[in-house]
Amino acid sequence: MARPLLSFTLLCLLFLGLMSLSWMIWAWTAPDCTIGDSSLLPNISYYIPFCSLAPGLHLFASCSNVKDLAQTLTAVPQGIEALCLQGTVPFLPADAFGHFPTLQLLRLQLGTIRITSRTFQGLDQLRHLSFEHHAPCCLSLFLPPDALEPLRFLNTLSFHGYCLNYSQNIQLPISLRCLTLRHSCLTDLQELQGLFPNLVPGSSPTTRPSPWTSFLEVLDLSVNLQLSQVGSRALHGLQLRSLTLDGTPLSALDLLGSGLLHLDSLSLVATGAEKLPGNVSRYFELRALDLGRNQIQNLEDEYLLSCHSLELLSLHANGLQSLPSRFLSALPQLQRLNLSMNKLGPTLVLPGGLVSSNLRVLDLSHNELSVLPYRAFSSLPQLQELWLSGNNISNLSSESLEGLRWLKTLDLSWNQIKVLKPGWLSSLPVLTSLNLLGTHLEHISGKQLQGPHKLSHLQLGSLEMLEIYPPWPPALLSLEVQANVYIQFGVPSGEPFLFLENLTLQTSNMLLHSDNNTVHFPSLRHLTLRGCSPYIFTDCQSQRFFPQLPLLEHLHFWSDHEGTEDLHLFGMPRLRVLELGDLDFLSQPSSVKLEKLLKELPQLQVLALSNLNLGNLSASSFRDLGLLQLLLLNSEWALGLDSSLQELIPQMPQYVYFSDITFTCQCESSWVGPWATRAPNTFVYGLEKSICRANASDYSQTPLLSFLSGHCSHDAEFQSFLTSFTLVLLLTFLALLGCPKWPWLHHLRTLFHAWWWKFCGRRPRRQFHYDVFISYCEQDQAWVLEKLVPALEKPLPAGEGLRLCLPERDFGVGQDRMDAMVASMESSRATLCVLSRQALGSHWCNLELRLATYHLVAKPGIARLLLLFLEPIDRRQLHSYHRLARWLQKEDYFDVSLERVEWDAFCEQLRKRLRKAGQERED
Numbered sequence: 001m002a003r004p005l006l007s008f009t010l011l012c013l014l015f016l017g018l019m020s021l022s023w024m025i026w027a028w029t030a031p032d033c034t035i036g037d038s039s040l041l042p043n044i045s046y047y048i049p050f051c052s053l054a055p056g057l058h059l060f061a062s063c064s065n066v067k068d069l070a071q072t073l074t075a076v077p078q079g080i081e082a083l084c085l086q087g088t089v090p091f092l093p094a095d096a097f098g099h100f101p102t103l104q105l106l107r108l109q110l111g112t113i114r115i116t117s118r119t120f121q122g123l124d125q126l127r128h129l130s131f132e133h134h135a136p137c138c139l140s141l142f143l144p145p146d147a148l149e150p151l152r153f154l155n156t157l158s159f160h161g162y163c164l165n166y167s168q169n170i171q172l173p174i175s176l177r178c179l180t181l182r183h184s185c186l187t188d189l190q191e192l193q194g195l196f197p198n199l200v201p202g203s204s205p206t207t208r209p210s211p212w213t214s215f216l217e218v219l220d221l222s223v224n225l226q227l228s229q230v231g232s233r234a235l236h237g238l239q240l241r242s243l244t245l246d247g248t249p250l251s252a253l254d255l256l257g258s259g260l261l262h263l264d265s266l267s268l269v270a271t272g273a274e275k276l277p278g279n280v281s282r283y284f285e286l287r288a289l290d291l292g293r294n295q296i297q298n299l300e301d302e303y304l305l306s307c308h309s310l311e312l313l314s315l316h317a318n319g320l321q322s323l324p325s326r327f328l329s330a331l332p333q334l335q336r337l338n339l340s341m342n343k344l345g346p347t348l349v350l351p352g353g354l355v356s357s358n359l360r361v362l363d364l365s366h367n368e369l370s371v372l373p374y375r376a377f378s379s380l381p382q383l384q385e386l387w388l389s390g391n392n393i394s395n396l397s398s399e400s401l402e403g404l405r406w407l408k409t410l411d412l413s414w415n416q417i418k419v420l421k422p423g424w425l426s427s428l429p430v431l432t433s434l435n436l437l438g439t440h441l442e443h444i445s446g447k448q449l450q451g452p453h454k455l456s457h458l459q460l461g462s463l464e465m466l467e468i469y470p471p472w473p474p475a476l477l478s479l480e481v482q483a484n485v486y487i488q489f490g491v492p493s494g495e496p497f498l499f500l501e502n503l504t505l506q507t508s509n510m511l512l513h514s515d516n517n518t519v520h521f522p523s524l525r526h527l528t529l530r531g532c533s534p535y536i537f538t539d540c541q542s543q544r545f546f547p548q549l550p551l552l553e554h555l556h557f558w559s560d561h562e563g564t565e566d567l568h569l570f571g572m573p574r575l576r577v578l579e580l581g582d583l584d585f586l587s588q589p590s591s592v593k594l595e596k597l598l599k600e601l602p603q604l605q606v607l608a609l610s611n612l613n614l615g616n617l618s619a620s621s622f623r624d625l626g627l628l629q630l631l632l633l634n635s636e637w638a639l640g641l642d643s644s645l646q647e648l649i650p651q652m653p654q655y656v657y658f659s660d661i662t663f664t665c666q667c668e669s670s671w672v673g674p675w676a677t678r679a680p681n682t683f684v685y686g687l688e689k690s691i692c693r694a695n696a697s698d699y700s701q702t703p704l705l706s707f708l709s710g711h712c713s714h715d716a717e718f719q720s721f722l723t724s725f726t727l728v729l730l731l732t733f734l735a736l737l738g739c740p741k742w743p744w745l746h747h748l749r750t751l752f753h754a755w756w757w758k759f760c761g762r763r764p765r766r767q768f769h770y771d772v773f774i775s776y777c778e779q780d781q782a783w784v785l786e787k788l789v790p791a792l793e794k795p796l797p798a799g800e801g802l803r804l805c806l807p808e809r810d811f812g813v814g815q816d817r818m819d820a821m822v823a824s825m826e827s828s829r830a831t832l833c834v835l836s837r838q839a840l841g842s843h844w845c846n847l848e849l850r851l852a853t854y855h856l857v858a859k860p861g862i863a864r865l866l867l868l869f870l871e872p873i874d875r876r877q878l879h880s881y882h883r884l885a886r887w888l889q890k891e892d893y894f895d896v897s898l899e900r901v902e903w904d905a906f907c908e909q910l911r912k913r914l915r916k917a918g919q920e921r922e923d
Helices: 001-025 068-074 193-194 252-257 279-286 300-308 589-596 643-651 672-676 706-711 716-735 743-759 778-793 815-826 841-858 903-922
Strands: 035-038 059-066 080-086 105-109 128-132 158-162 177-181 216-220 242-244 265-267 288-290 313-315 336-338 361-363 385-387 409-411 434-441 442-444 458-460 464-468 478-483 486-489 503-508 509-514 526-530 554-558 577-581 606-610 630-641 654-666 683-685 691-693 769-775 828-835 865-869 894-895
Touching: 001 265, 035 654, 035 683, 252 279, 265 279, 279 300, 458 464, 464 478, 478 486, 554 778, 589 706, 672 706, 691 706, 769 778, 769 815, 769 841, 778 903, 815 828, 815 841, 828 841, 841 865, 865 903, 894 903
Parallel strands: 059 080, 080 105, 105 128, 128 158, 158 177, 177 216, 216 242, 242 265, 265 288, 288 313, 313 336, 336 361, 361 385, 385 409, 409 434, 434 458, 442 464, 458 478, 464 486, 478 503, 486 509, 503 526, 526 554, 554 577, 577 606, 606 630, 630 654, 654 683, 654 691, 769 828, 828 865, 865 894
Antiparallel strands: 035 059
């Protein structure tokens, strides 16, 4: 009784294992959802729509056009950390998000929704919850009083565009630190007491009797256009750190009666204020005050004296034309001052009393400044950042910047600077960052940048052309250079950029001062090229511009030039992220170009290709990218997906994105539909919205998946292929059940263990005892032993020196043949089947061929099968050949029939293929 039960159990396990194999080779997609890892998308996020995330969160799902919440969430992985939903969902049921226990951020943009007391049950890890409605009018939202109780660790709660007028007594979690009600319907701060009774103590009889402690730190009430009243002691006892009232008509002086105990930061941007709220600053002892985009054109001394506690003051875009004489002396604690977008020019006139020993940051950008007078900033000895972008400054001298001995950041971008005088930076010994983008400079020498010893971040730009000459700043880590026409590097002595890690070049052409010189970047990690001609990566030019980049990890290359047939990337063994855009690949077949371009990038993890005119993609382009995690194809027209790509399905990247792609309507891509809609091995985005065209004049806008489902078979051959192998293996297993011993179980366990490692993205370590297992029939044994074996087994120079496994010679005496066959194939790098008409009629040869083919399908990239034909055979006589052809390459077939091929040439070809097969299986 036990033996039949065990047999039945083993049969079920085998069947389930084979079915798992057929399931795992597909991919999955979620309509109208973007799912991905944000750590892989920092530089290509503008291709893929997804909502903003909190720091530290990576795995996200962003879904739009949501109408059926349950149906949408079934396609979202349970382990996500951030979920953003946009659409129309009238009701959120109980435990709506209970399947996502790791969720930390939830952003809902679902229109008018109804929420129950148990909607957020199960979200024990949620830290950020947001309700958003981006429209001119507000929507009503009702929250039950205990709706937020399950959110024990909630840190931020935001309502944007929602009115909570009908909600009362909402209990806020005591973990909450930030509360936002933007673009809402508040008219009086007193309303907060009714909405959130435990926010303000004693405001409601329903407030819990437990001791109350102030927990909120940030309150944002921006763009409440009707908020004009505070109400007596509306915020009594609340100890906020930051209060934001941007875009409200509320008077700052009204806050004096609000009952607030303490306030560090107050933001009153675009409130129509005409003077400093001095009394408010003194009352709360404010440290930060933002009054940008108001109408404060004059600063009166009496109000300045009340702001003595300020450490940050922003007065940007107020129309200021001058500063009072006691400006900074009245603000002794001030460290950051923003005066950008005012009218303090054309000559910067700082009052004589403008002295501050604490000011660290001064922003004078966009003030129509033309002249910086002698020792203009000498009264600011502790200044560390000076921002002068967007002015009309044309001349700079060391005298203008004298006294700034602690300055670290200087921004002079988008000024009228044409010449830099020698020694103009001599008074800035600790400068680390210098921005000269958007100037009129044409020549920059390293001698003009002497003075600072720690200059590490440099940005240079010219509207036309720019020539750069050494010596380079010795501590330079980051360099950005922009010029419309060309950038020329003068390298008379071949000086390298020894420590440069980040390089950005934006220009049409890159030149070298001499044809015999080379620019070296031995430490470069990030390289960004915009508009450059692809010739810099040709075989001849790359030896001059980028000969070796051993540490490069990120390469982002956009070009508006025509492509080149010699485009080649080499010398980048550590490259992990590659983005290519606006290259023309029409001059050469795309598969050949991509294969050449990517074949020497073994560590590549992220590949983004945009507007390259790729044409037809095949497996050869991506065969060696085993570590690829993300593939993005953007802005392609008439893109074809070759059927050979099916070989790569088990090794497809975890994320595949199609953005703005028009495919060709061809049934050769019929495998794409099933692949994109099934088991979760790869997430596919964009196919459900993609269209296809039959030819250049076809403007029918045919959906790709609709065309494939309506005009093409759904890969029935491949499905029948897997089914036939399942039946064969089941029958084989049944035949072995009658054996007295069970050595087959050991091999079954070995096969399952290897499959499991492959499914998890790893490969088991293995020791190969043989190079080749040779399968042949008894009638062909003489030819194999007399001609084939000596050519392969004899040591060099007479033979190849391969270790061969021959059934008649190497199988143990008394060992079960099936047992030995499976073990020998497992311990061989490749299987060579010698085929003839007699072999096709042999039971054992057919079984060996089927087992070898099973390994080829189950372990693509590891197993290798080679076929050697001794005589002309119609391929259709070979069982399942039309399906087997999908998994074999042309190099895997050999034909030694009479007058077909020269024997020596065949041996050499066979040796090369066996060596390659062995290397591919060991890699």
